[in-house]
Amino acid sequence: MKTKKGFRLRNICGENVIVAEGVENIDFSRIISMNETSAFLWNGIQGKDFTEDDLVTLLLSEYEVDEATAKADVAGLVAKWKEAGIVES
Amino acid sequence: MITKQLPNEIFIPIVIEELESVEGKTVTLPLRGFSMRPFLEDQRDKALLIAAREIAVGDVVLAEISKGHFVLHRIIALKGNRVTLRGDGNLNNEYCLTEHVKAKALGFYRKGRETLDSTDGLKWRVYSWFWLRLYPIRRYLLFALHPHIPQRFKRAKRP
Numbered sequence: 415m416k417t418k419k420g421f422r423l424r425n426i427c428g429e430n431v432i433v434a435e436g437v438e439n440i441d442f443s444r445i446i447s448m449n450e451t452s453a454f455l456w457n458g459i460q461g462k463d464f465t466e467d468d469l470v471t472l473l474l475s476e477y478e479v480d481e482a483t484a485k486a487d488v489a490g491l492v493a494k495w496k497e498a499g500i501v502e503s
Numbered sequence: 504m505i506t507k508q509l510p511n512e513i514f515i516p517i518v519i520e521e522l523e524s525v526e527g528k529t530v531t532l533p534l535r536g537f538s539m540r541p542f543l544e545d546q547r548d549k550a551l552l553i554a555a556r557e558i559a560v561g562d563v564v565l566a567e568i569s570k571g572h573f574v575l576h577r578i579i580a581l582k583g584n585r586v587t588l589r590g591d592g593n594l595n596n597e598y599c600l601t602e603h604v605k606a607k608a609l610g611f612y613r614k615g616r617e618t619l620d621s622t623d624g625l626k627w628r629v630y631s632w633f634w635l636r637l638y639p640i641r642r643y644l645l646f647a648l649h650p651h652i653p654q655r656f657k658r659a660k661r662p
Contacts, residue, residue: 426517427509433521440521441531443549444504 415492415503416463423448423456432500446498451477452491466492508535512571519565519605522554529553529609538576538590539563541648542611542630549612550575551619555604561631563622564588565606568597575608579635591634594642 421432430453432446448456451473458472469488474481495501518530530552537545555564562578566588574597580587586604588597610621620626637644 427513429507435525437525437527437529439529439531439551441549442518443531443533447505447507 415465415501417456417460417495418500418502421500423453432498446500455488455491511535511573515565515567515573518552519554522552522606527553530606531612532575534575537649538574538592540592540645542591542627542634543613547614551609551612552606553609555607558586558601558604558607563608564604565608566597566599566604568599568603573605577631578604592645 420435420438422435423430424433425431430448430450432448433440454476455469455472459468462468466485466488469492470481470484473479473484473488477484479487492501518532522528522530532550532552533546534543534548534550535545543550550563552565558564558578558581560578560581563575564578565573565575566586567573568588574588574590576588576590576593576597578586579589579596581601584601586599586601588599589595608622610619610624610627612618613620634641
């Protein structure tokens with residue numbers, strides 16, 4: 415899968431939020447926010463074709479977490495990204 | 504979903520920066536405050552904004568009326584680069600220069616609806632026509648619509 419084009423992660427007062435690029439409207443009443451870990455993963459796979467396993471590898475390289483937990487967390491995160499419509503297969 | 508509120512003096516400059524990043528960019532901004540009553544309600548409605556290029560009397564604009572103090576109010580007079588603003592729900596004026604006018608409202612999303620009440624639309628124009636002409640009795644209309652009795656006039660509660 416890939417991250418959808420036209421989104422940019424920016425920091426607003428310590429919050430990592432996704433904003434639309436270009437002339438697309440930014441709706442500040444419903445904005446997607448990421449915690450530090452998901453922002454790290456998001457930045458790590460920008461512009462790449464990635465799999466859940468790639469995210470798990472990234473996660474394990476940066477955080478002290480066992481593989482089973484990492485896999486479960488990544489699955490949950492990817493589901494949320496899909497639901498939010500910011501990644502596509 | 505979690506709702507976060509940021510201080511205006513930090514958040515609004517970011518909104519303006521985004522609006523000015525690309526020509527034609529728009530931003531939907533949740534509204535706070537009561538100064539654009541009766542049309543717009545605190546924490547209920549949203550404004551669709553675009554960077555201000557040309558402004559005119561009657562426009563609702565986002566302006567920095569003093570350092571870090573932003574308002575979304577209606578332009579009631581324009582003379583050269585001097586702008587007079589007044590919130591629909593206010594009785595007082597504010598003054599700034601055209602350079603302090605950062606964005607203009609294209610319309611409003613009200614009462615949780617997905618459809619925009621455009622500032623070019625009939626509803627907004629009819630509302631504006633009446634509301635501005637009713638200014639002499641605005642004080643009473645606002646009180647009739649949103650009655651409140653200042654604390655100092657209320658009878659003290661006995662324990």
